[in-house]
Structure formats: structure tokens, C-alpha cells
Amino acid sequence: DQQVKQNSPSLSVQEGRISILNCDYTNSMFDYFLWYKKYPAEGPTFLISISSIKDKNEDGRFTVFLNKSAKHLSLHIVPSQPGDSAVYFCATPLSSGNTPLVFGKGTRLSVIA
Amino acid sequence: GAGVSQSPRYKVAKRGQDVALRCDPISGHVSLFWYQQALGQGPEFLTYFQNEAQLDKSGLPSDRFFAERPEGSVSTLKIQRTQQEDSAVYLCASSLERVGRQQSNQPQHFGDGTRLSIL
Numbered sequence: 001d002q003q004v005k006q007n008s009p010s011l012s013v014q015e016g017r018i019s020i021l022n023c024d025y026t027n028s029m030f031d032y033f034l035w036y037k038k039y040p041a042e043g044p045t046f047l048i049s050i051s052s053i054k055d056k057n058e059d060g061r062f063t064v065f066l067n068k069s070a071k072h073l074s075l076h077i078v079p080s081q082p083g084d085s086a087v088y089f090c091a092t093p094l095s096s097g098n099t100p101l102v103f104g105k106g107t108r109l110s111v112i113a
Numbered sequence: 114g115a116g117v118s119q120s121p122r123y124k125v126a127k128r129g130q131d132v133a134l135r136c137d138p139i140s141g142h143v144s145l146f147w148y149q150q151a152l153g154q155g156p157e158f159l160t161y162f163q164n165e166a167q168l169d170k171s172g173l174p175s176d177r178f179f180a181e182r183p184e185g186s187v188s189t190l191k192i193q194r195t196q197q198e199d200s201a202v203y204l205c206a207s208s209l210e211r212v213g214r215q216q217s218n219q220p221q222h223f224g225d226g227t228r229l230s231i232l
Contacts, residue, residue, distance in 0.1 A: 034220055043117070043204055043223030044156065089155050100146055100169070101221065103155030 003027065004090050006104035015113045019077040023090035023104055026071065034101065035064060035075050038087045047088075048075070080111045115139070117224035119205050125230045126195050134190045134227045138207030145188050146221060147180055148204040156204050162188060174199075195231045202226040 003026040013019045023033070032051045036044035050057040050064045050073065057064050063076045077084055087108050091101040118137040126132050138145050144163055148156035149172075159178065160170040164185035173180070177195075182188040192199055206221040 036223075041225065043119075043206075043225045046220040046222065049220065091155075094158065100148075100158035100161050100172070101156075102158070105153070105155050 004033075004092055004102055004104040006090060006107050008107050009105070010108040010110070012110045012112060013080045015082060015111055016079045019075075019080045019084065019109055019111070021075040021077075021088050021090075021107050021109065023073050023075075024071055025073070025092060032093060033064070033066065033073050034091045035062075036089045036091060036103075037084075038089065038106070044089060077109075080109075082111050082113050085109055085111050117205055117207050117222055119203075119224035119227050121227060122225065123228050123230075125232060127232050128197060129194055131191065131193045132195055132229065134192075134203050134229070136188045136190070136205030136207075136224060138186065138188070138205070139209075139222055140186075142207035142209050142222075144208040144210060144221075145182055146206040146208070147188070147190050148206065149174075150202045150204055150226070152201075159190070159203075192229075195229075197231045200229055200231045202228050 034049040035047040038044045087106040146161040147159040150156045158172040162182040177193045204226045206223045
């Protein structure tokens with residue numbers, strides 16, 4: 001079964017610095033990953049994704065890196081802003097194509113002004 | 114509205130009562146997903162639909178859980194004889210793509226969830 005693991009439950013970063021959130025996965029069959037951001041009392045919001053044909057995808061302040069040999073991906077936020085404070089989930093499809101997602105447990109990011 | 118709408122936002126029920134949670138997906142979205150999120154955990158898949166067809170319900174925790182999407186739009190998740198362990202946030206998501214299609218730039222869009230508390 002596909003599993004994703006976020007081993008850091010929380011992260012605290014100063015405003016303006018870089019935030020790095022990590023995610024490891026166990027099954028390399030479906031190398032497509034998404035990051036979602038969640039504010040309290042709201043649903044997860046799609047942030048950025050990456051597929052196996054790339055090792056990097058960038059969207060403004062957000063960059064996701066995929067290391068297939070290490071089965072590891074990371075989300076970089078630079079510069080970090082107080083509004084980035086939220087819980088970040090990495091996710092991957094259960095199987096090929098548009099199928100239900102498997103989520104990590106999330107990392108709570110706090111950006112301190 | 115433009116997003117996925119879920120109602121009610123909060124539901125408190127006594128153990129043993131039946132509850133029904135509603136999801137209005139984004140108009141035109143073919144796929145609809147239900148997830149359960151316990152405190153401190155990520156969302157976990159329950160069931161999903163392509164139009165009115167329920168393609169997989171393997172994530173439903175017990176036969177007390179039932180979901181339907183009779184006209185391929187609005188979906189209802191029903192929980193019968195609720196138990197305290199059913200307390201969680203129930204999230205609905207919809208996607209433009211059909212299930213099984215190649216991943217594209219059409220991710221799943223989530224509603225704000227229903228927070229269910231069983232006393």
C-alpha cells in the first residue's frame with residue numbers, strides 16, 4: 001500500500017526565512033504527489049504538485065522537490081510569511097490516475113513575525 | 114457558490130442517533146470523495162463516486178456508514194446508530210477528472226468539512 005509519512009509534527013520559522021517541510025513515501029509505483037495547506041476550521045487547499053517526470057516544481061514562493069531514489073519529497077517556502085502558518089499535508093493517489101488520496105499526518109508550520 | 118459546500122458545519126448527536134451529512138460539489142465535477150479526519154491525523158479515504166456510481170467504499174469503517182449520490186451531483190453520507198468513535202471531521206472533495214484518468218492540473222477541491230461530535 002502507498003503510504004506517506006511526515007515525521008515532523010511541527011515546525012517554527014522566523015518570518016522571511018525558509019521553511020522546509022518533509023515527506024517520505026513507501027511505494028514508488030505512483031510518483032505523483034500533492035501538497036495541501038489547511039487553516040483551522042477550513043478544508044485543505046491545494047498548494048502545489050509534482051509528478052515523476054520532474055524533480056522540481058516551482059510556483060511563486062513555493063517549490064517542491066522530489067528525490068525518487070530516496071523516496072522523499074520536500075516543500076520549500078521562501079520567504080516565509082505569517083500567513084503561511086497552517087498545517088501542511090503531503091498526499092499521493094491510492095492508485096494510478098484520479099483516485100482517492102493518501103495523506104500524511106501533517107506538519108504544523110508556525111511563522112513568527 | 115464556486116467551491117465545495119458541506120452542511121451542517123457542526124453536528125452534535127447522542128450516541129445511537131442517526132446523522133446525515135451533505136456535500137454539494139463544484140458544479141460539473143464528475144468525481145466526489147469522502148474522507149474522515151480524526152484529531153491530529155490526516156484525512157483518510159472513506160468512499161468515492163464517479164457521477165452517481167459508487168466505485169469504492171472500502172474505506173467505510175463499518176456497515177453503519179452509507180453514502181449515496183443519486184443524481185451524480187449532491188452526495189449524502191449517513192451514519193446510523195452513531196458511536197463515540199465516529200466523532201471526527203468529515204471532508205468532501207470533488208474533482209473535474211474522471212476516476213482513473215491521468216493526473217492533470219485538476220486536483221481535488223475540498224469543502225470545509227462537517228465536525229461531528231457524538232456524546
